[in-house]
Amino acid sequence: MMIDNQKLEQLLGTVVNELGAASNAALVIIGDKLGLFRALATGDMTSTALAEKTGTHERYVREWLASQAASGFVSYDAETGTFSMSAEQAAVFAIEDSPVHMAGGFYSLSAIYCDEPRLAEAFKSGKGVGWGEYCNCLFCGVERFFRPGYKNHLVADWLPALDGVVAKLERGARVADVGCGHGVSTLLMAEAFPNSEFVGIDFHEASVAHATRHASALRNVRFETARAQDFRGSGYDLVTIFDALHDMGDPVGAVAHIRDSLNADGTLMLVEPMAGDRLEDNLNPVGRAFYASSANICVPTSLNQEVGAALGAQAGEKRLSEVIRQGGFGRVRKAVATPFNMVLEARV
Template sequence: MSAEAAATTGSQDTEAFAERIFASVLGAMDCLTIALGDSLGLYDALAEHGPLTPARLARHAEIDERYAREWLEQQAVAGLIDVAAPSDDPDERKYGVNDAQREVLCDRSLESYLTPLTQVLAAAGAQLSALETAYRTGGGVGWAAYGPRMRRGQADANRALFLSSLPTSWLPAVPELHERLTRGTRVADIGCGDGWSSIGIASGYSASTVDGFDLDADSVAAAQENAAHHGVADRVTFRCVDAATVEDARGYGLVTAFECVHDMPDPVTVLSTMRSMAEPDGWVVGVDERVPEAFTGPGDPVEQLMYGYSVLVCLPDGMSHRPSRATGTVMRPDVLRGYAQEAGFADIEVLPIDNDVFRAYRLLKP
């Protein structure tokens, strides 16, 4: 290749990479403005009452009219909402959401509802200074430091999946486990958060009872309210406790941990406790991220997402405790296998549950 051709190729590569970074900046701005609109109830107002002028949106959402107009214009320019009634007068222009926008931005019952991810990003960005300090010192940023926005975003991101797919397709895909739950068994749900996984299991299997365990008091309080709202409070209980210290909970037919083992500073002790909590023939199931089995460099979107979580949230949270295994979000199967074997399990088995983001494991007793 000639020097001139090499220079041209280099220039093209630079331009393409610069375009990628610029697109990322626009995407980050979209995420933050979506998080803002979500927190203020702007999408819900548009979905319920729209199309709306800026003044009408301001009245429904109880915000300032000038801010309402600027947000609406930005959302329309970004292609996130529609201009339903164009006008040269910015105060008379009307905006609304189409069906696709409503489902992704507003409908909390659907797994396509992605707005919670923007709340996670906003909460992580607010801790950038603390993250810089943690990276310099080897310290961490604990889960509580990220605040209610993070807790809500994380819980809402999995809500529809746990209420819908978990009881209707995930668990029925494992016949032996499905039959056990249908007959009725006791379930221990470790790291239950706002309780959606516990509620999903109880909603799908009326003969079974579920005990949820979580360290975060605010999450446990929310879980109790959510269980009552969904009519399963008589079969679902929640305890604010470190699962690694639980000694009085035994005899469960199923013990689960949904998307939380990678966050634990001491996963081996928790997994050992889960093994002890299960009946001799009881099942122990962990669900975590569907990342490739080995690191290869440029990865697929799921692995990119999980590394983003890890850099900004999960690894700093894990390292906020000492001692810590510092796992991070990208827990590959061999890492979980190693933890499981340290905890006294013989091996792990990937369960036939189809999902683009999550992988389900059965931890096998000796």
């Protein structure tokens, strides 16, 4: 087999970049935890000044800054010897409420690497890995990764894109948020629509306990531990699933139970990762990130449950619509989309 040196050099360049990115990911987490990004976003600083401002050791901070500058996550001025963050860099790494804040996504990587031996065994056996078996930093990472998108789009864009749903919520509706995890989506809706009643449902008891602790200030929301295919309650006006259907072992069974729990004119709102319907449509940076997360987390979680449908995080609109229709819904449409999410609306 003959090697094309030009292609080899391009591949090696990609691999070196990947090794640097993987190594720097841990430093992004440290920078977020210690407030290094947030402090640097306030103005130009030397490593000494940043260390003093954050109560950290200068020699560590100096190397951290160099790694972030080489990654393009912070900027360096060679003439002054200072580091800084542009508005764009700050939006991604320092401003928690920014719609493009991405630092939280790095936290899940700790769980992925921690659980790699268990996943390798699953590759050989074909068995799944339970959601509750993952390193607990995964759950906080998932919450922080999805929170910016939900906070900036859920109430402002996604719910208004549904037919008549906001009017119901303003008057007073019954809502179930299935697969709610730490309850970010549930709490955002409950805060925005005080006349409506919300229940967050998840099969992971620890996540439900976490969500419950953060709901104490709201009287119109509660959380309970239950599976998507047999949770209690009926007569709901709206049922939502945020980035969770593809993780379920029996997504058709879950949708069918949701169909039975809704009022005759009720709505299912399904939020899923953005994806095309063919593999070749998703061979891009966003698809790459979602496929990797899917192989590490989503598929193993689904295979650990009954049926084990393993839709994967890049199922696409066509496959998801098939699942929804198999569950008993007659009308499905894409209501709105972002670069990271698609929102499907289903009615009977």
